[in-house]
Amino acid sequence: MRDSRTILAVQGVVKLFGGIAAVDGLTTEVRQGSVHGLIGPNGAGKTTMINLITGLFHPSEGAIHFDGKSLEAKAPQDIAALGIARTYQNVRLFSGMTALEQVMTGCYLSRGTSLFASFLGTPAARRRWSESEERARGLLRRVGLTERDGALAETLSYGEQRRIEIARALGSSPKLLLLDEPTAGMNHAEATEIGRLVHELRDGGLTVLMVEHNMGLVTEFCDDCTVMNFGRLLARGNPQSCIADPAVQEAYFGRKQDADRIQALR
Amino acid sequence: MQTLLDLWAAHSSTVAFAMVNALMALSTYAVLSTGVLSFTTVVFAAVGGFLSAQLVAKLGMPLAIAFPLAAVGGGLAAAMVAGAFLKLETHWMALASLALVLITRVVALNAPVLTGGVNGLVIPRRVSLGELTVVLVLVALVFYRLSRSWYGLAARAVREDPAVASTMGISPYRVQFIAFLISGVVGGLAGAALAFTLQFISPETYFIGIAFTMIASTVLGGSFHWFGSIIGAAIFTALPVAMQAVVPAFEDVAKGIALLVIMIFLPRGLIDPRAAGLRRAARARIAAESNNA
Numbered sequence: 001m002r003d004s005r006t007i008l009a010v011q012g013v014v015k016l017f018g019g020i021a022a023v024d025g026l027t028t029e030v031r032q033g034s035v036h037g038l039i040g041p042n043g044a045g046k047t048t049m050i051n052l053i054t055g056l057f058h059p060s061e062g063a064i065h066f067d068g069k070s071l072e073a074k075a076p077q078d079i080a081a082l083g084i085a086r087t088y089q090n091v092r093l094f095s096g097m098t099a100l101e102q103v104m105t106g107c108y109l110s111r112g113t114s115l116f117a118s119f120l121g122t123p124a125a126r127r128r129w130s131e132s133e134e135r136a137r138g139l140l141r142r143v144g145l146t147e148r149d150g151a152l153a154e155t156l157s158y159g160e161q162r163r164i165e166i167a168r169a170l171g172s173s174p175k176l177l178l179l180d181e182p183t184a185g186m187n188h189a190e191a192t193e194i195g196r197l198v199h200e201l202r203d204g205g206l207t208v209l210m211v212e213h214n215m216g217l218v219t220e221f222c223d224d225c226t227v228m229n230f231g232r233l234l235a236r237g238n239p240q241s242c243i244a245d246p247a248v249q250e251a252y253f254g255r256k257q258d259a260d261r262i263q264a265l266r
Numbered sequence: 267m268q269t270l271l272d273l274w275a276a277h278s279s280t281v282a283f284a285m286v287n288a289l290m291a292l293s294t295y296a297v298l299s300t301g302v303l304s305f306t307t308v309v310f311a312a313v314g315g316f317l318s319a320q321l322v323a324k325l326g327m328p329l330a331i332a333f334p335l336a337a338v339g340g341g342l343a344a345a346m347v348a349g350a351f352l353k354l355e356t357h358w359m360a361l362a363s364l365a366l367v368l369i370t371r372v373v374a375l376n377a378p379v380l381t382g383g384v385n386g387l388v389i390p391r392r393v394s395l396g397e398l399t400v401v402l403v404l405v406a407l408v409f410y411r412l413s414r415s416w417y418g419l420a421a422r423a424v425r426e427d428p429a430v431a432s433t434m435g436i437s438p439y440r441v442q443f444i445a446f447l448i449s450g451v452v453g454g455l456a457g458a459a460l461a462f463t464l465q466f467i468s469p470e471t472y473f474i475g476i477a478f479t480m481i482a483s484t485v486l487g488g489s490f491h492w493f494g495s496i497i498g499a500a501i502f503t504a505l506p507v508a509m510q511a512v513v514p515a516f517e518d519v520a521k522g523i524a525l526l527v528i529m530i531f532l533p534r535g536l537i538d539p540r541a542a543g544l545r546r547a548a549r550a551r552i553a554a555e556s557n558n559a
Contacts, residue, residue, distance in 0.1 A: 056433065075432065075437070076429070076433045077437040085434070094422060094426040094427060095426050096426070097426075101422075105420070108416065108423075108435055113416070115420075118416040119411055119412060121415075151543070151547060152547060155547035172435055
């Protein structure tokens, strides 16, 4: 069975924007080596949670621990250096960069040479550079992109751009990968492809936390899940039982008696 | 042959100024390439210019020592500026840098011991075209190496999206601080180059005029590649001269018109690496469509 050690612990996290609590006292845990689904209706606070974990926002209250270390008041680049990488809900690739350059940029943390040595072009730095380039090429293959290395990312299809983002996030060899709706705008076959990739990555030792709307995908590919609604925890545990939970059903589809009443009015 | 020599005699100073402006533009490009619009190149140039002028005039130092010291002076000034400015939002930073240019002039006017005050400084030595070329080639080499290094990649990422770059482990602050240092060193060199080309400098030399020229050169040439700054500076320096020969009445507005035309039709400047990629993609699309047809 998989490791049951907790790699990410979220304890009573609150995030206020003005008077509104986007995340309202959320507590959950992600096991090392698992694929963890973070689900909930629109506006539940899922993306805010991802932004809190990566340090783009800081919690108003509560604490987040990664690998036993507190992420409190840490800058995004320091959190990335601890081994957390992410993708974005609305693809955020760098304009003007080729697919390969995007992924190379993702390799920044694992470049293995100082900026100055790389500027001087010392033999060691050159070797490291071409190693990173090889790795970046490999990552593009890994996410299923061939013959796209030299193409400007903005000229590629939406699905391809999403996969470049995943490759870019893998560039730093993270321990925890946060995927914010990796299958948005993809058809079933493409989404299943992403699900398989996520499993492969997990089997290679990576922990994945993914925001996902596709319930079929969550039950098929997630080991655990956390369901949020209005910033609060609604349910936690294995995906099947979470989705069967009446509170979750209500949040997604409305209450049964309401549906019956509407039916009766027709 | 004689006409060629005459032509060269008439225009060698234009070439010299084009190289000086190229250094100024590269100093601006250094920060702009990390997403920072700053006019502080003027300040770094003033530090480098007055420092090297005094070293040569008062202490009789050779240019080979005065120029590197001007670079160091510019770099130190840049470190101080970066420390204070990088706390600001980018648009406020641009405004603050303009304020600093104004302050620098007043300070220079009121420190006659260092700058000659209103009377300015007469500089006994002139920098030759060959020496200027050496400086520009060395600086261009630095930019070439930077563009193909991890720093260059990080700079592009920070310019396009600092938040995303930070979640990839790239510190925007660190990258922009380094950018300011490079801008300071190159700006200091540019200031010295200007001083030894004009052979007379005063607080008015390092003022809004160069700020406009260097920003315009960078935008015209293209702010997404270091070579754009050199091309932009060459065009911007030659344009008024050419205009004076052809249509003298247009000399003053030529720069403004050139800038407007570029901003409307080529907003990313003459040298644009992305445009090539877009053209390639368009060609591939057309080829794919004709294959399907």
